[in-house]
Amino acid sequence: MKPTDPGAAAAPETSTPSPAAPRFLLWLVAVGFFMQTLDSTIVNTALPAMAASLHESPLRMQSVVVAYSLTMATLIPATGWLADRFGTQRIFLLAIVLFTLGSAACAASVSLTQLSAARVLQGIGGAMLLPVGRLAVLRHFPRERFLEAMSFVAIPGLVGPLIGPTLGGWLVEWLSWHWIFLINLPVGVLGALATLRFMPNLRSPQRSGFDxxxxxxxxxxxxxxxxxxxxxxxxxxxxxxxxxxxxxxxxxxxxxxxxxxxxxAPLFSPRLFETESFRVGLLGNLFTRIGSGAMPYMIPLQMQLNMGYSPAQAGMLMLPMALAGMGMKRVVTQVILHFGYRRTLIGNTVLLGAVIATFALMTREEPLWLRILQMALFGAVNSMQFTAMNTVTLRDLDAARASSGNSMLSMVQMLGMSLGVTCGAALLGAFTQWLGTQGAAHSLGAFRASFVAIGAITMASAGIFWQLVAADAVPANNEKAQP
Incomplete structure (x- = not known):
């Protein structure tokens, strides 16, 4: 498929929204983004409780996370064509309905297989929420207001990962893990009604075939x-x-x-990789996110299985990570302008891998303030990495390739998160066997070895950013880092 540039459509087909629709449209898309990002992280602190309820090992629960993120990665490339073909309102409504039904199915699951299948259904809906909502905003708002509109939409997307682990931990401890999914049901019903009222059904008149x-x-x-x-x-x-x-x-x-x-007209043209910064940024995104994606899965497991933390306590300790990540957004642009993309990404990738490896040093006797500092440091460095990678990947694409490049980046981001959890679980399983601790599945030694291995993999990916040439290494004076 050759994605159509939404801005090039002279007169997109649309249903007529109410005069108040622009403001409510932004809220609707923002809530959809919030639901998607919340459910990407809310289950992490609940995995041990889920495992006990479903009579599974906590180290076999990664499919609950992988099923959601991998489904999103596989469906993201098709969302633009679906919206062009059937309209933004219809596809956004379908996304909310599937996401809500998937949430209900997750809450009703009585086995790991059922829960993983329900997460696939939830991921189908989640895959369409942000891309279709962003497309509706792009086509409904004039170009001079698009950045402001998307900045508003992005805020709830940052809040979702911030409160996800904490909320998941509290729900597990005070109610049950089923409420992690049940809280989506009233939000989904209200979102479906709001979509029918405020979401315009925008379609491109220049519809291309799907590859x-x-x-x-x-x-x-x-x-x-x-x-x-x-x-x-x-x-x-x-x-x-x-x-x-x-x-x-x-x-x-x-x-x-x-x-x-x-x-x-392929789905993703190989000519995208003729752009040096896109090629380096995309590959760097994939391999670096394997390390970053494993951490939200492994850290709560480590704290609950080996450090004696309750789900609520483990969730609360993830807060410094998210808060530091949000705070770092204010200084990323200045850092990149001073050092350039190449030096920033090489140095920060090595630092990120080193910080990941330090989690192998976690002990029960470690002071609380030191653990909070460690979490905050990881969140800040990780946020710097994501922002710099995303910006350098898209900065040099022309208008004809920007839509396709952005779609491929979104797909790779979700794929990297999925592979991160998969690799983390595989390393835990392998080190558990190699260290001869099959009877003690929650081996502290297996976790420590896995953190070191993931840190080493992340540091090695710094070599990808070494390939940035001088022209790509220095940002323009008026360039802003992307979230």
Whole structure:
């Protein structure tokens, strides 16, 4: 599919919204973004309680997280075409309905298999919430107001991860893990009614066909590679199955690349990678987010299984991480302007990996103030990394490639989060076996070795940003870092 530039449409088809619709449209999209990001993190502190309820090992619960993020990664490329074909109101309404039904199914699950399947349904809805909502804002607001509008929408998206782990911990401790999903039901009903009232049904008059062949190849590649990695951890696949899945995923990826080279309008054109900053930024995003994505999964497990923290306490200790990340947004632009993208990303990636490795030093006797400082440091460095990576990836794309590049970046971000959890679980499983602690599944040694390995992987990805050339290493004076 060759994504259509929404700004190029002279007269998009639309239903007529009420005079008050612009303000309520922003609130609607913001709440949708909040629901999506909240459910990306709210389950992390609840995994041990879920495992006890479902009679599973806590170290086998990664599929609850992976199913959601991987589903989002596989569906994001199709959201733009769906909105162009059926209209933003219809697809946004469908997204809310599926997300709400998936939440209800999660709360009703009595096994890990049912819960993972329900998270897939929830992820289908979540995949469409932000891209379709952002597209509606882009087409409804004039260009001079778009940045202001999207800044308003982005705030709840930052609040979701901020309160997700804490809220999840409190709900588990005072009610039950089922309420993590039940709280979405009234929000979903109100959101569906608001969508019918305030969301314009915008469609592009210049609708292009959808590259189903390319989409299928990419989807097979992402699923097969993710399942092969997960097979080494929670799924317990035989080595032969893991190898077959990994080869299938790599073959599908190569097939897509060869197919896209000879297709006039592929889903993602290989010409995107002719832009140096996009190529480096995208690959850096993927590999660095593997390390960053593993941490929100592993840290709450470590604190509850080995440090004696309750779910609420573990959730509260995640707050400094989120608060420091939000605070760092104010200084990122100045840091990048002073050091340039290349030096900022190389140095910050190495620092991020080192901070991840320090979590191997966590002990029960560690002072609370030191643990809070460690969490805040990780949140600040991680926030710097995300902002610099996102900005350098998109900064040099022209208008014709910006939409496709942004869609690919969104897909890679969710894929990186999914692979991070998968790799974290696989490392925990492998080190548990290698250290001979199968009977003590919550081995402190396995967690420590996994943190060191993930930190080393993250530091190694700094070599990707080394490839930024001088022209890409220095930002323009009027350039702003993106959230």
């Amino acid at each position: 189903f062949s390319g989409y299928l190849m990419l989807m097979v590649a992402m699923l097969a590679i993710s399942l092969s990695l997960d097979g080494m951890g929670g799924l317990g696949f035989q080595h032969a199955t893991v190898v077959v899945l990994l080869l299938l995923g790599l073959a599908a990826l190569v097939m897509y690349w060869l197919y896209a080279l000879r297709t006039p």
